[in-house]
Amino acid sequence: MNMRKWLFATIVICIWMGGCAKEQGVKQQSLQGSGFMKTNTNGEIQRNNINQQTAERAVARIKERDDIKDAVAVNTSEKLLVAYQIKHMHRFYRKQIEKEIDQQLIRLFPNYQIVSSSDLKIFWKTEELRGKLGKKNWNEQKVDEQIEKIRQLSKERT
Amino acid sequence: MMANEKRKKLTPTQQEYHLFEKERETKRPVVKNCIRAFFVGGVICTIGQAISYFYMYFFDFTEQTVGNPTVATMIFLSMIFTGLGVYDRIAQFAGAGSAVPVTGFGNAVISAAIEHRTEGFVLGVGSNMFKLAGSVILFGTFAAFVVALIKTIATQWGGL
Numbered sequence: 311m312n313m314r315k316w317l318f319a320t321i322v323i324c325i326w327m328g329g330c331a332k333e334q335g336v337k338q339q340s341l342q343g344s345g346f347m348k349t350n351t352n353g354e355i356q357r358n359n360i361n362q363q364t365a366e367r368a369v370a371r372i373k374e375r376d377d378i379k380d381a382v383a384v385n386t387s388e389k390l391l392v393a394y395q396i397k398h399m400h401r402f403y404r405k406q407i408e409k410e411i412d413q414q415l416i417r418l419f420p421n422y423q424i425v426s427s428s429d430l431k432i433f434w435k436t437e438e439l440r441g442k443l444g445k446k447n448w449n450e451q452k453v454d455e456q457i458e459k460i461r462q463l464s465k466e467r468t
Numbered sequence: 469m470m471a472n473e474k475r476k477k478l479t480p481t482q483q484e485y486h487l488f489e490k491e492r493e494t495k496r497p498v499v500k501n502c503i504r505a506f507f508v509g510g511v512i513c514t515i516g517q518a519i520s521y522f523y524m525y526f527f528d529f530t531e532q533t534v535g536n537p538t539v540a541t542m543i544f545l546s547m548i549f550t551g552l553g554v555y556d557r558i559a560q561f562a563g564a565g566s567a568v569p570v571t572g573f574g575n576a577v578i579s580a581a582i583e584h585r586t587e588g589f590v591l592g593v594g595s596n597m598f599k600l601a602g603s604v605i606l607f608g609t610f611a612a613f614v615v616a617l618i619k620t621i622a623t624q625w626g627g628l
Contacts, residue, residue: 315552315553315554318552319548319549319552319554322548323545327522429530429531429532430524430530430531431524431528431529431530431531431534432530434524434525463528463530464530466530466532466533467532467533468533468536
């Protein structure tokens with residue numbers, strides 16, 4: 311009887327957790343065509359690599375701080391997306407650190423529209439976007455759209 | 469203080485008995501209970517953290533927004549385990565470690581519902597379900613109200 315109870319509980323949890331996971335098929339479908347290369351009319355491969363120097367500079371400056379564990383950034387010609395992780399015990403001063411970093415970034419990169427966040431999810435998303443930049447040859451507009459999506463996610467409160 | 473004053477009114481025989489009793493009664497294992505509560509409570513919180521990472525990794529929840537689905541999931545799980553009779557055993561072992569986290573809330577709701585099941589669905593389960601959890605909701609809401617009031621006053625007029 312006891313065994314059956316445990317089995318029932320395990321099955322319920324498995325089904326319920328599994329039901330929430332994204333379906334593999336949907337995932338694969340959205341990746342279709344991503345391996346294609348865009349070509350110019352003369353047959354050359356289009357290279358849309360966006361210069362990431364600004365992002366690298368921003369990361370270097372943020373990592374200088376001793377309350378930051380890790381940082382990652384992506385930039386286009388207008389936007390700069392920066393995400394960082396605050397060290398564990400320093401998280402008590404999270405708001406203050408965020409404010410300081412925001413001010414620092416605005417001072418350093420006045421020509422950019424800056425999106426910065428210490429949220430772990432935003433960090434993961436930014437890292438993912440940076441990885442895609444290298445692989446997918448996205449143009450700037452597409453990257454801008456992605457940054458805007460991440461910005462909206464970071465603003466969400468409920 | 470109070471107890472001492474009361475004891476003065478006792479007869480000498482009663483006082484003697486009181487001391488006799490005090491020597492022999494079983495001691496409450498406070499330290500042991502604390503350690504158990506600490507570890508079981510910690511395990512429950514670790515599970516909660518894992519669930520919130522799960523939601524953040526597989527869905528579009530941020531650290532800001534992941535709290536709601538995590539709390540809902542934890543309460544749901546503890547309700548299922550209460551229904552299966554597993555949570556009671558954990559609670560017996562851990563005491564406050566299983567009652568203080570939000571899972572204790574789910575346990576309080578479901579155990580009251582189970583207890584009054586025999587009295588019918590409307591007057592039994594329906595009216596007794598929040599017998600224990602009702603006070604949690606009431607004082608939780610009230611405490612939140614007071615804290616919000618203090619914060620509003622401090623930020624609006626206190627210049628914090």
